[in-house]
Amino acid sequence: MSMNRQSRRDFLKNATVAAAGASALGAVQAPSASAANSPDALFRRFVNPPRDYTLIPFWFLNDDLNEDELRRQMDDFAAHGVYGVVPHARMGLPETLAFMSEPWLDMLQCCVEHAAARDMRIILYDEGMYPSGSCAGRVVAANPRHAARALERRKRPALGPDEVIVHQDADYVYVNTRSLGAIRGVHFGTDDGEPGAPPAADILNPEAVASFLHLTHDRHYERLGAHFGKTIIAIFTDEPNVLGRGHKRGVKPWTWDFEAFLDAFLGYDFRPYLAALWEEDAPEAPRRRRDFARAVNARLEQVYYKQYSEWCDAHHIALTGHPAGSMDIGVLKHFHIPGQDVVWRYLEPFQDKSLEGAHSTMGKCGSSAKINYGRARNLNECFGAYGWEFTWEEMRWLTDWLLVRGVDMLSPHAFYYSIRGERRNERPPDVGPNNAWWNRYKPYADYCRRISWLNGAGTHVCDIAVLAAATYLPWRAARTLFEHQRDFNYLDGDTLLRQATVDGEGIAVGGAHYKMLIIDGEETMQDGVRDAIEPLMATHRALAYQDAIADIPVAADKDMLLKKLAEVTPPDLTLEQACPDIRYRHVVIDDAHFYLITNEGKHRIKTAMRVAAAGAAAWWDPETPAILADAAPDDLDIAPYQSRVLVVRG
Structure with missing residues (x-):
């Protein structure tokens, strides 16, 4: 959850480096009159981009709500540069404001109508509290057979109510039973492990999901439909969990008649292999477990x-939010605004976990899905449960970590309606009005809006893809690419097979054309991919990294990988000195090339730099904002916690 003591002490020591030449957005003033009135029309757009690119934080509605106070807080958000919110029922609501009750909908309607009057945006949250899919227990209350199910292995075949034997072998019976999983509730006494926690619904059951959509979003549409697709831009679904939280130990995901689905999906009867889900030494256990996981997903x-x-399509509103896994890219094809989340100190400054491990992939997970699936935006829910010790410098570092990886809609977790009593300790911190930095928040919010506009309105320039699976994104090659300023996107196998055009020149998919495909591990080589990339292999545009895979050429180490890449696609950005802490993203808007540069390291970096785009170049400071007329365009000078934008126009 947190850094060890030594790294925390080092971090706080290094945080002071930002004061020497880098504001870290702590003392930045509002845009100057000269910036707002610059004769450069493109720079003026950059200074004050549309409100669509605003921060849109989770707003914890967690106390006895008052309409005047709701409106006052929204006005305060707007005064600090925040023009949107995700109203979110959270722990501390009184029972008189139960999720989806009429009083709750009255308060939600107040927020939406005030947002409409103030040119603000709303994303509806779909649950009370999370994970999504249960309507705060109402799905199960409407039909107990819609409770989350599980497969349980037992020695004895005794059955309880609503249980069915799926299979029996020489030693065990396998029983379809309730998982007893729950979700977190919104009233005191309904949290994890407490008796009032709402029961989780069976989100592998189409009838249960239809009930959830009816009980939640049909009601939303009845009340607020006039604002759908206007003030209300999206609905947020949050890490759906097939078993629910706190479920029975040792069980596996299941649903009614799941054995028939397994047979059809896998092409064979899976029941004789159920033991492999529990026994590592069962015949072909790794294969059977992979097959089962693929089928559940x-x-x-x-x-x-x-x-x-499909419900969102029919009601003219976007689906956003994020799945349960940081690497779950496959399901994002169904999101109109694909997303991920950085919470629980998954990432921290200056640590290897920002470049290695499952969570290191999530920034590129959402932004790659946006590109490959042809979406306009992608989202990240960020900073949740980082604790009250979370610093301004950490927030700035994480913000740039996300932005330079292509995130263009930031949803800070969270702004608290109330910090009364125990409410202040529910997944803290408040990163907005109840934090010491609120009086200097607007420059930060404006900065985020500018870079979100670059990422959202710009066309990404990137010609390298790293092959992924639906639930697995490799990171060995990714680290090498990041540290040597070779930008890339992930491309999952299903999308490659079903939506891409592959020829000897590369891969065309969504809004991208990739000239090189890197295969980092056999886990990503699903059936059909080898044959699909045959045209790439014929022109030396497919490359395995470190591990031999079929007959694909191998780059045994990072030097060989970089050499092979350069032979096919020369670097877009080159630094005179090796700088593994420098990240960049290149987008094009109106024939202007924007290179966003960030420094993820502890030390100031000064080096010569060249880019592939040709034309007149100038540095822009996105923080103040300003055109840095005295800065040489071929020199990079960037401090920790700082970003710069190089603009090249022909």
Whole structure:
């Protein structure tokens, strides 16, 4: 959850480096009159981009709500540069404001109508509290057979109510039973492990999901439909969990008649292999477990995400939020605004976990899905449960970590309606009005809006893809690419096979054309991919990294990888000195090339730099904002916690 003591002490010591030449947005003033009135029309757009690119934080509605106070807080947000919110029912609501009750909808309607009057945006949150899919227990209350299910292995075949034997071998019976999983509730006494926690619904059951959509979003539409697609831009679904939280130990995901789905999806009867889900030494256990995981994910995608996305299509609103796994890129095809989340100190400054491990991939997960699936935006829910010790410098570092990886809609977790009593300790911190930095927040919010506009309105320039699986994104090659300023996107195998055009020149998919495909590990080589990339292999545009895979050429180490890449696609950005802490993203807006540069390291970096784009170049400071007329365009001078934008126009 947090840094060890030594790294925390080092971090706080290094944080002071920002004061020497880098504001870290702590003392930045509002845009100057000269910036706002610059004769450069493109710079004026950059200084004050549309409100669509605003921060849109989770707003914890967690106390006895008052309409005047709701409106006052929204006005305060806007005065600090925040023009949107995700109203979110959270722990501390009184029972008189139960999720989806009429009084709750009255308060939600107040927020939406005030947002409409103030040119603000709303993303509806779909649950009370999370994970999504249960309507705060109302799905199960409407039909107990819609409670989350599980497969349990037992020695004895005794059955309780609503249980069914799926299979029996020489030693065990395998029983379809309730998982007893729950979700977190919004009233005191309904949290994890407490008796009032709402029961989780069976989100592998299409009827249960339809009930959830009816009980939640049909009601939303009845009340607020006039604002759908206007003030209300999206609905947020949050890490759906097929078993629910706190479920029975040792069980596996299941649903009614799941054995028939397994047979159809896998092409064979899976029941004789059920023991492999519990026994590592069972015959072909790794294969059977992979098959089962693929089937569960496919069922979740088909039953939950696809049905949800279709509901949103029919009601002219976007589906956003994020799945449960940081590497779950496959299901994001059903999101109109694909997303991920940085919470629980998954990432921290100056640590290897920002470049290695599952969570290191999530920034590129959402932004790659946006590109490959042809979406306009992608989102990240960020900073949740980082604790009250979370610093301004950490927030700035994480913000740039996300932005330079292509995130263009930041949803800070969270702004608290109330910090009364225990409310202040529910997944803290408040990163907005109840924090010491609120009086200097607007420059930060304006900065985020500018870079979100670059990422959202710009066309990404990137010609390298790293092959992924639906639930797995490799990171060995990714680290090498990041540290040597070779930008890339992930491309999952299903999208490669079903939506891409592959020829000897590369891969065309969504809004991208990739000239090189890197295969980092056999886990990503699903059936059909080898044959699909044959045209790439014929022109030396497919490359395995470190591990031999079939007959694909191998780059055994990072030097060989970089050499092979340069032979096919020369670097877009080159630094005179090796700088593994420098990250960049290149986008094009109106024939102007924007290179966003960030420094993820502890030390100031000064080096010569050249870019592939040709034309007159100038440095822009996105923080103040200003055109840095005295800065040489071929010199990079950047401090920790700082970003710069190089603009090249022909």
